[in-house]
Every structure is written in C-alpha cells, then in structure tokens.
Amino acid sequence: MFEPTMIIAGASLVGLTIVASVLLRAWQGWLALKRQELERHYAPDDEKAGSSLGAARIEISDLKERIKKLEAIASGVDL
Incomplete structure (x- = not known):
C-alpha cells in the first residue's frame, strides 16, 4: 500500500514545511526587533x-x- 519511498518523501515534505515555517517566524521576529530598535533610536x-x-x-x-x-x-x- 505505502512504499517506503512515499513515506520518506511525505515525511521530508512535512519536515521541510515545519522548518520553513519556523524560519519564517524567526525572520518576522527579527524584523520586528529591528523595527523596535529603529523606533527607539529615532524616537523624538x-x-x-x-x-x-x-x-x-x-x-x-x-x-x-x-x-x-x-x-x-x-x-x-x-x-
């Protein structure tokens, strides 16, 4: 029914999706941090x-x- 190749491919796809979403979330957090630093630095x-x-x-x-x-x-x- 399920071949080992299909299971590995599916697990790899799920893992890649998880890693990509974590990296995207980290990137957005880093950008938010930099925005806060800029606002704090240039606050009038x-x-x-x-x-x-x-x-x-x-x-x-x-x-x-x-x-x-x-x-x-x-x-x-x-x-």
Whole structure:
C-alpha cells in the first residue's frame, strides 16, 4: 500500500514545511526587533531631538566647508 519511498518523501515534505515555517517566524521576529530598535533610536524626545538636530546641522556645515577647501585646493587657489 505505502512504499517506503512515499513515506520518506511525505515525511521530508512535512519536515521541510515545519522548518520553513519556523524560519519564517524567526525572520518576522527579527524584523520586528529591528523595527523596535529603529523606533527607539529615532524616537523624538524633547531634549534629544533638538540636540541631535543641531549636531547634524553642524556636521553638515563642516562637511560643506571641507568640500569648499578641497575644491579650492583642486583648482589651485590658495585660501
């Protein structure tokens, strides 16, 4: 009635389905964890939001200044 090959194939299919569903559930859990980390990291606190925004603006202005200096050096202009 049931051949050993069919039993092994059926058991393998069931095992593969179980492993795939466990891995999918683990992947979804990992993504949920990363979402929580991002929300916690970028949560707008009153004090934290202002200081990080100001620091970002200062860093951007520093980068712009460096770019201007490098462009001046590349064109041969002394500052």
